[in-house]
Amino acid sequence: MIPASFEYAVARDVADAIQLLGSSGGEGKVLAGGQSLIPLMKFRLAQPGLLVDINRVKGLSDIRENGELRIGALVREADLDMNAIVRERYPILVDTTRVIADPLVRNMATIGGNLAHADPANDHPATMLALRASVVARGPKGERVIPIDEFFVDTFTTVLAPDEILTEIRIPKRPAGGGGAYLKLERKVGDFAIAGVAAMVVMDEKGRIAAASIGVTNAGPTAIRARKAEDILRGQSPDDKTIAAAAAAAAGESKPWSDLRGPAEYKLDVIRVLTQRAIRKAVARATGGK
């Protein structure tokens, strides 16, 4: 499996990348970790005319927390996993990154690429939905901040223009009483999800769920938010009945399809089960447990 021929250019900085993409007549593609793009190119399912390699662009690989958590688009999954801030305060991100592909792929794969690729089977989208993240994009007209809810358009399509670069992901600071978890079921380690569920909750002092957000992987053309499930949880105490109702609602909002990862009907059950387990885990984390 050999990619078709293409032109290649290393971007010096973001502006350079934007310029290169702009002058490619729509033929250009950003190369980040390459772990989605190169496999597609090897099967000649993608045949970009120009690859703009952003791997040497400085300033896109930082993880900082000031007011909010800011993750550079080029941060590799392996670095996300090892980051002290993330490990300490955002275990849902650790949950997510650790179930993406395998350790070798994670050494290359970037979080920005994971979102920009807009594969509903990718794991970060659901987690970012649950985290109420936003992404920062820069293009010829400047920078814009896109709420994650507005980012995914369709499978493999985002609101990014062909000459826009995703530069950063911003995640609201974990609130007091907040906790989250991502659970994924896969056919084997390294595989994409049969289904995955990300749950974030904020607990109030009375032990009730003040806020909840839930994202689901592989449940539609893009990762989805299970808003009805969120509504059911809001203001309730996390008892079995409430959680079960929310989980049922999450499945109800999901539209998985039958494929080699199982029949749609099965996936609905998996989404329901994972939602229950993810909420429980999120609540446990929010209330100080593991």
Add this chain to the structure above:
Amino acid sequence: MAVEIGGIGQSVKRKEDARFIRGKGKYVDDVKLPGMLYMDIARSPLAHARIRKIDTSKALAIPGVVAVITGKDLVPLNLHWMPTLMSDKQMVLPTDTVLYQAQEVAAVVATERYIAADGVDAIEVDYEPLPVVVDPIKALQPGATLVREDREQKDNHIWHWEVGDRAGTDRAFADADVVVKQDLYIPRIHVSSIETCGIVASFDKVEGKLTVWMTTQAPHAIRTVIALVAGHLGLAEHKIRVISPDIGGGFGGKVPVYPGYVLAIGASVLTGVPVKWIEDRAENIQADSFARDYHISAELASKKDGTMQALRVKTIADHGAFDAAANPSKYPAGLFHIITGSYPFEKSFVEVDGAYTNKPPGGIAYRCSFRVTEAAFTIERLVDVLALKLGRDPAELRMQNFIPPTAFPYTSSLGWEYDSGDYGRALRLAMDTIGYADLRKEQAEKRKRGELMGIGISSFTEIVGAGPSKNFDILGIKMFDSAEIRVHPTGKVMVRLGVKSQGQGHETTFGQIVAEELGIPVADIAVEEGDTDTAPYGLGTYASRSTPVAGGATAIAARKIREKAKLIAAHLLEANPDDIEWKDYKFQVKGVPSKSKTMQEVAFAAYTNHPQGMEAGLEAVDYYDPPNLTYPFGSYICVVDLDRGTGEVKIRRFVAVDDCGTIINPMIVEGQIHGGLTMGLAPALYEQINYDEQGNIQGGTFMDYLLPTAMETPNWETAKTTTPSPHHPIGAKGVGESATVGAPAAIANAVVDALAHLGVRHIDIPITPWKVQKILKENGVAE
């Protein structure tokens, strides 16, 4: 002493490791010759279609593309069809119709690998789609789409094969107290050795000699096949050299001849330049020989007390578009009639019908002797179905029925003569090792709490070491194997074999056999295989035949040398040969240990001071025709826990007790068992190749064809019993495949056992989480 020699029974570290751990192995893709061209293959996107037109002009216009070969080009050479190993024939390239998706349609030869790929991309083919038949049961119905228009017979039936006493078996069933019946589908799978297949063909126009480096488990047979297929082009067998270099796993997938090999050879003969073809993984899974794909209906009759009496099995074998299996000629369904397993059925009858479908050809093994896994899986599942029907413990029911150790050699009702066995001992050891009784208690308690755990047993009997020449041949060539041993003057040894290692460690184990027989340290023994110019003729390595057959040849050739060496020793010791004995790896005058000669001393004398009238030198060849097959066996016990929410199966423990007779190298045997178990786990829970109604493959890459990783694979626990084969020169039986044969039933039985209280009797493999979850849901026990 023994440790130094590194003889039989020692865990000698492997010699071959030295090059592999340094990245210095030489696999086919590592062969690079001056001026070498690269070949790549265009394949059909459709499962059944007429080719209206192949336009190669764009491909030929690419700088660097040297040639494009289509079926029409092969017709004048009469190379567009080739024989399979099963008296069928197979297209090399189609001239008008493609019969399965991923079938070879054209080959591009170019100066570089990348350019060849561009050439393939630029070939344009106009197809007229034809109706497709993918289900062999439908294929055998009247009026089904005809797959093979080239045959005189105008239906999709390939052959009918039966064995056993049909009438007697029917009577036994009619009279039986208890009958259980189970339909099983054993799906199509693929060996997927991590190295794919490939070839470098180099034709020397001046010498008229063809040299090929090829991923083959059977280099000699391949040489003969090339001579038969391409003899009319002037390729004679003495001008063909097949080299099977380091092989990155075989498991049966590197026995057949694939069209790509033939095309590369053809391209080299035509251009006079070396040509390399290395298939990629998608081609490997999608077009190379598959395994299994058996639709089985099995019935077992017993007495009320559980005594098994009769077995009746009907099977439809899907062979795809060509019967390209690699079974011994007489056995189109391989050794499937080992299906009576470890039990003394008085009556049994087995029938198999082969069918053509619009799927890739094959029917080869998957790390198992010919169709033995299909047999072992069926009988071991069926025994559990009977246990459930009778409300009996599956271990106890097996113990009750095993062929007793005193009954060996035992002739089965389907005609096999089992050499030796002690099945009860193996099962008892497995039960003790895993703590069977405690596990049953735990299971009962867990059931009360609604938790699902299961315990599965498989007490399989294998049949390997094909085989005795009276019954076994491939393309008429008898299934002997060979060894040639030369002891050099300084006491160093060269051993050459007709078999070919693909990771089994032959350089070490065969050295150990010779070390044991000749008393020469294994470090001083070089073992060479895989070069037809130097190695003696043999049928190759598959079906666990190396140790049983070539191992026999090696031991006997070494013994021939020892016989001659004894005469030389007598001469040196100035004693009567009758007074010389072989003791402590030395020749000594009986009763006088001080008067002795080592093999090294004798070897030197064989070239410098041999007795008058005797031929100089110290070497021997043996072509070993085994008197019988060997019958390794074992008992496996698997414990699983099920997730009531997701249906996932988690293997908690797996104990494998194997008995492969005399063990040459315990370390290597254990490694073979670990690997075999993992290739038993794979089809039980993960691997399967399916086709949709249009014949599109489902799962044609490693994204969807799910080889287990280290995370899915449990920490295998192994133990052994040793029941030597009475007819084998060193008592060895072969082990490379037992675990693949035995493991799937243990796993499937464990999962069914976890659900048995819900009335579950069977789940077809692979047991995916959604199959389990569906059962849980239907029974109202899902989370």
Add this chain to the structure above:
Amino acid sequence: MAVATAPTTSRGQRTHKIHVTVNGVPHDVEVEARTLLVHFLRENLNMTGTHIGCDTTNCGACTVLLNGRAVKSCTVFAVQADQATVATVEGLEKDGKLHPIQEGFHQEHGLQCGFCTAGMMMTAVAFLATNPKPTELQIREAISGNLCRCTGYVNIVKSIDHAARVMRETAEGKA
């Protein structure tokens, strides 16, 4: 080794001159942009110890270290390795002395056909650099991107554990 990050590659072209240091040896080679790192190593540099086992980034037979990190070299373009260091199986043995991971695989029978072995060892080398005292489960996780069809992994896990032990002892000896 310090790695300059400034690209020397020309822009927007199909072929590029790259400077790559493989096992300590610098190479300046002109490659097509689409040349995969694994083919660069095998075909341009004739270093055939790194293997190819799939097309879908699943098997890990092609694993090498790129600037010290284990990556699947079938899913990296050679041009991406411009100015970088690459370590392959051929560089493990130093001055005639095997690397502990090589010893581990030999001693514990961690290989059969040897086809996955280079990738397994390179993955393990990078892994042990970050986790010198791993548990069995951590080793299994670490090699979950490398497929082996022969060994059933049990002995590979033992091999890596063996190497970890030897490396810890050597480190303690030096300390």
